Amino acid sequence: MIRLDSNDDDVSLFDAEEDAGKKPRKANIKHPVASFFHLFFRVSAVLVYLLCEVWSSSFIACMVAIILLLSCDFWTVKNITGRLLVGLRWWNQVDDNGESHWVFESRKGTATQLATDSESRVFWLGLVVCPVLWVIFFFSTLFSLKIKWLAVVIMGVVLQGANLYGYVRCKVGGKTSLKNMATNYLGRQFLKQAVSKEEES
Numbered sequence: 171m172i173r174l175d176s177n178d179d180d181v182s183l184f185d186a187e188e189d190a191g192k193k194p195r196k197a198n199i200k201h202p203v204a205s206f207f208h209l210f211f212r213v214s215a216v217l218v219y220l221l222c223e224v225w226s227s228s229f230i231a232c233m234v235a236i237i238l239l240l241s242c243d244f245w246t247v248k249n250i251t252g253r254l255l256v257g258l259r260w261w262n263q264v265d266d267n268g269e270s271h272w273v274f275e276s277r278k279g280t281a282t283q284l285a286t287d288s289e290s291r292v293f294w295l296g297l298v299v300c301p302v303l304w305v306i307f308f309f310s311t312l313f314s315l316k317i318k319w320l321a322v323v324i325m326g327v328v329l330q331g332a333n334l335y336g337y338v339r340c341k342v343g344g345k346t347s348l349k350n351m352a353t354n355y356l357g358r359q360f361l362k363q364a365v366s367k368e369e370e371s
Contacts, residue, residue, distance in 0.1 A: 198288040201254045205292050208251040211243035212300040215326065219307065219319075233322050244329040247297070252337055255293040260336035274340045297337060301330040 199205050215236050218225075222232035253259045257277035264270050304326035311319045 198286055199292075200286055201251075201289060204251045204254045205289055207246050208255065208293060209296045211239050211246060212296060212330065215239035215243060216300065216303055219322070219326070229318060236322050237325055240326055240329045244333060247333045248336070251293060252333075252340075255289040256337075256341075258337055258340040260340050272336075272339070274336075274343075276340055297334055301327065301334050304330055 218232065218236050218239060222236070226232055248260070258275070260272065260274045262270055262272055304323060308320075308323045308327055311317075311323050
């Protein structure tokens, strides 16, 4: 079950930040620390995975370092950078009946304009590229039979994939399924091509 902008007793993090009287600053990156840490943990996890055999011969130390970086990245992106850089947040909660609910929230009104285009690009680029890298690592680990790294790579795919899934659902609307979104997009592209061909002939 999916809910948008829940009106429970939960306190919205965005209510305190919305200030209609504030004019957005002209700086390209208004949240440099958040932008830095949005990329720092995920890029560090990828670099440690790629270079760990050069730095250390201990598999356990490398595995712990990667999992700590991935966990820090998951928490930072889910709780801080998504809210500051693009005005989106998501979470999963269990109600009194034991049912799990995905909750999606986005800033409304003038507050959505507080995030700059540069911050939005940094957020979405980091959010999409790194899970793709972990999927590539998964297949390379599988085909090279480095089974001991499989658990670490799966952790990377799951943690970064969960954030990607949550924020894509926030962006397109919690009630829209990703399958319907892809079908609608392909249908619109097909219709545009058909119309342009008719106009040319």
